């Protein structure tokens with residue numbers, strides 16, 4: 001079946017099978033491998049994308065359900081060769097180890113800071129509770145969110 005959707009501001013279409021997830025469609029049909037496939041069960045958040053402005057696990061959405069809708073992926077965060085401020089904060093805070101969770105966290109943290117520029121630690125932990133990281137122990141991730149939030153408000157951290 002043919003699926004047409006708007007990805008990162010551009011209309012794209014490709015053939016896929018009716019049971020294909022949005023994650024598979026993005027990675028395999030549209031050549032956007034930034035969203036990661038770790039669990040394919042909605043448990044880890046590594047496949048997070050925005051669908052009509054809401055963060056979803058793209059492994060739980062059928063590509064067909066995204067027909068005609070707007071998808072924003074982690075690829076939209078960086079500007080050419082420049083990292084998004086959230087991505088830069090992750091690097092600086094040492095919140096990237098294997099990096100498998102990082103794209104999903106980049107989407108989740110960006111979404112959080114767009115909605116709440118000064119989140120409390122509780123709000124950060126709540127917002128990221130669906131993003132699993134096997135490596136960092138989460139403290140560096142919290143540090144990165146604080147760093148990005150502080151900079152966005154014009155403060156060092």
Ligand code: FES
Pocket residue numbers: 036037038039040041042043044045046047048057058059060
């Ligand atoms: S791959 Fe989608 S939540 Fe884990």
Ligand code: FES
Pocket residue numbers: 095096097098099100101102132133134135136
């Ligand atoms: S950095 Fe390895 S899973 Fe998070």
